[in-house]
Amino acid sequence: MGSAIAELRRARGLTQAKLAEMINLEQEAISRWERGTRVPTLYRLQQLSDALECTVDDLLRRGSRHIDDQTAVVSHALKGLGPDERALVISFVQQFTELLRSKHPARSQRRK
Numbered sequence: 001m002g003s004a005i006a007e008l009r010r011a012r013g014l015t016q017a018k019l020a021e022m023i024n025l026e027q028e029a030i031s032r033w034e035r036g037t038r039v040p041t042l043y044r045l046q047q048l049s050d051a052l053e054c055t056v057d058d059l060l061r062r063g064s065r066h067i068d069d070q071t072a073v074v075s076h077a078l079k080g081l082g083p084d085e086r087a088l089v090i091s092f093v094q095q096f097t098e099l100l101r102s103k104h105p106a107r108s109q110r111r112k
Helices: 002-011 016-022 027-035 042-051 056-061 067-078 083-103 105-110
Strands: none
Touching: 002 027, 002 056, 016 027, 016 042, 042 056, 067 083, 083 105
16 A cells, blocks of 8 residues: 555655645654555545545555555554454454455355
8 A cells, every 4th residue: 555655646746745744644654654664544544545636445456466465454454453343343354255255256266
């Protein structure tokens, strides 16, 4: 996701400092997101999408396609949640992935 933020920011001629100012944040936070050492919250993703004139989906889909990177994003999202909340999120993810697999059975078979 960090590379997507950097790419879209540069495409709009913005510095990290200017983007940070637009969403009322420190420049270092933008730097951390772009380097991938931190992940923005959903609230900040929405602010970024507004400032960068794109959708949240644009930011997420441009992110890394490596499973380890994607797993790290999910892991970061679970931090700060209690055990019951994490279990609920995991259950939702499992149900959603089963739904996706049922819509694309041929794709699921290739991955086995």
